[in-house]
Amino acid sequence: MFWLQLVSRFIRVLREGDSPGAIAGGFTVGFIVGLTPFLSLQNILLILLAAVVRLNFAAFGLAYFFFGFIAYLFDPWFHSLGLSLLTLPSLQAFYTRLYNLPIAPLTRFYNTLVFGSTVVAIVLAPAIFFAAREGIRAYRRSWAQKFQDSQAVRFVRGLKIVQWYFKVRDLELS
Secondary structure, three states: OHHHHHHHHHHHHHHHOOOHHHHHHHHHHHHHHHHOOOOOHHHHHHHHHHHHHOOOHHHHHHHHHHHHHHHHHHHHHHHHHHHHHHOOHHHHHHHHHHHOOOOHHHHOOOOHHHHHHHHHHHHHHHHHHHHHHHHHHHHHHHHHHHHHOOHHHHHHHHOHHHHHHHHHHHOOOO
16 A cells, blocks of 8 residues: 555645656665665665755655666666776776775765666766656646546546455545
8 A cells, every 4th residue: 555655745746746756766766766776875865965955755656666666677787887997007006095085985985886777877967857857747737637637547446455445545544
């Protein structure tokens, strides 16, 4: 039920919720955290940043879930990219100095998969943010009402489990 609630909240937010920038920011942070291996200092800091800046957590969760699965498909490529970047002879002295800093090893930059996926996530993050923001604006402008009136949405709303979910969700606990 958690994922049904997350998707429901995300669709509601798309229609009338946060600003497109907040939703796109949450989606972008979810993209970065989903694309990179989870247990690293940069991901923990990104999650804290998302909470402090009040980015949209429904968009974060949806992007994290989706890109977490997609990342597995690209892991061999991330590994190859990280290996090629970490073994550049011209950067060996820089990596050694970085590794000897007190906090830098906690980022796990020395891991080929972490380094490759982090580089790809950083390079693609601005494009993901702007595409998500413009997509949300376009959805609100012209697709929201068409989506609500579609046969697929009416079919899903007619399912017994969805009706049961809405009844349970709307119960007021005294």
